[in-house]
Amino acid sequence: MTTTSTFVKMVFDRWNATLNNFDTLLNDLSDETLQKEVAPGKNRGIYLLGHLIAVHDDMLKLLNMGEKLYPELYEPFLNSPDKTTTQIPSIADLRIFWNSQCAILKQKCDSLQADEWFKKHTAVNAEDFAKEPHRNKLNIIITRTTHLTYHTGQLRLLK
Amino acid sequence: MTTTSTFVKMVFDRWNATLNNFDTLLNDLSDETLQKEVAPGKNRGIYLLGHLIAVHDDMLKLLNMGEKLYPELYEPFLNSPDKTTTQIPSIADLRIFWNSQCAILKQKCDSLQADEWFKKHTAVNAEDFAKEPHRNKLNIIITRTTHLTYHTGQLRLLK
Numbered sequence: 001m002t003t004t005s006t007f008v009k010m011v012f013d014r015w016n017a018t019l020n021n022f023d024t025l026l027n028d029l030s031d032e033t034l035q036k037e038v039a040p041g042k043n044r045g046i047y048l049l050g051h052l053i054a055v056h057d058d059m060l061k062l063l064n065m066g067e068k069l070y071p072e073l074y075e076p077f078l079n080s081p082d083k084t085t086t087q088i089p090s091i092a093d094l095r096i097f098w099n100s101q102c103a104i105l106k107q108k109c110d111s112l113q114a115d116e117w118f119k120k121h122t123a124v125n126a127e128d129f130a131k132e133p134h135r136n137k138l139n140i141i142i143t144r145t146t147h148l149t150y151h152t153g154q155l156r157l158l159k
Numbered sequence: 160m161t162t163t164s165t166f167v168k169m170v171f172d173r174w175n176a177t178l179n180n181f182d183t184l185l186n187d188l189s190d191e192t193l194q195k196e197v198a199p200g201k202n203r204g205i206y207l208l209g210h211l212i213a214v215h216d217d218m219l220k221l222l223n224m225g226e227k228l229y230p231e232l233y234e235p236f237l238n239s240p241d242k243t244t245t246q247i248p249s250i251a252d253l254r255i256f257w258n259s260q261c262a263i264l265k266q267k268c269d270s271l272q273a274d275e276w277f278k279k280h281t282a283v284n285a286e287d288f289a290k291e292p293h294r295n296k297l298n299i300i301i302t303r304t305t306h307l308t309y310h311t312g313q314l315r316l317l318k
Contacts, residue, residue: 003277007166010293014301039198039316118162134169142173142301149305150312157198157313 005114011138012109015145019102022052022152026098029158031091038154043082045158048151049094050077055147056101062121062140065108070097112137164273170297171268174304178261181211181311185257188317190250197313202241204317207310208253209236214306215260221280221299224267229256271296 026049034045043051054077057068068074076088089097117138120129129135185208193204202210213236216227227233235247248256276297279288288294 004162006277006292006295007162010295010298010301013293014305018305042316118165133165134172136165136169139169142169146173146177146304146308149308150315153309153312154316156309157201157316 004118008114008117008138011117011141011145015141018145018148018152022148022155023102025152025155025159026095029155033158034091036158038157043154045155046088046091046094047077047082048155049091049098050088052148052151053094053097053101054078055144056105059105059140059144060108062123063108063137064122065105069101069104073097109141117141163277167273167276167297170276170300170304174300177304177307177311181307181314182261184311184314184318185254188314192317193250195317197316202313204314205247205250205253206236206241207314208250208257209247211307211310212253212256212260213237214303215264218264218299218303219267221282222267222296223281224264228260228263232256268300276300 029045034049037044038048050073053070054073057070057073060066060068073089076085118133118136120126120135121137121140124132124135188204193208196203197207209232212229213232216229216232219225219227232248235244277292277295279285279294280296280299283291283294
């Protein structure tokens with residue numbers, strides 16, 4: 001195994017384990033529980049779920065893997081704090097979006113060769129990337145893994 | 160910059176940013192606030208702080224960087240759930256331990272060359288490592304970064 005594919009495996013092992021942990025937790029929480037705040041006055045479970053789908057939708061663009069699947073989630077779950085809009089999908093729908101998005105993202109990620117992960121993502125230009133080669137697609141997976149664990153830690157409090 | 164050092168930089172950028180985020184948050188929380196539970200019936204801030212120090216102490220051993228600095232934290236913060244023992248250090252002491260440990264860990268990590276991070280950690284034997292080269296020292300940094308973000312997300316609820 002080349003060093004490059006070892007790196008990619010290390011990063012994806014963590015990303016996939018983190019997604020699996022989140023999935024297990026999500027399946028353990030009822031729709032009723034997800035309506036609750038993770039702590040008094042803080043975000044509700046439903047908001048964290050919608051927020052994660054909105055953030056992962058943006059990964060598709062950053063990784064040059066196509067358009068967002070659920071652009072309508074940007075406004076309620078990224079641009080607005082929780083409990084400021086009532087125009088949000090049901091938890092049942094968000095669960096379907098989450099599972100579908102995970103499957104599509106996985107399929108697209110699996111199709112990339114190891115060295116393609118060291119090419120630039122779409123939010124950095126070629127000139128900056130020449131000087132800062134760490135701003136590559138794999139780094140998007142690294143940063144979104146920590147984002148996901150941050151909110152998994154919070155959602156876990158509903159259990 | 161070689162691919163190896165780019166990768167090490169990607170991992171350490173995330174680890175250092177995560178430590179900085181935690182530090183900023185910790186400095187924002189008073190000793191009184193850290194005595195509170197992050198959500199009703201859940202771990203207190205003081206427990207999460209002690210738990211992180213205990214886990215990072217173990218990194219020193221896994222990375223072959225020497226012995227634990229605070230072995231007395233294993234029992235109350237790793238082996239026991241919160242609120243089951245009263246024999247724990249004060250928050251003032253834990254803050255000192257945290258800062259001191261961060262400085263020592265940083266100094267030791269900075270002294271390693273990029274390729275040394277791809278050597279095996281101490282919890283895997285040479286035979287297994289030959290087949291599973293991803294079980295290297297750098298992977299310890301990756302997994303502890305997600306562990307730290309998980310608990311940072313929880314501690315953030317005290318703000």
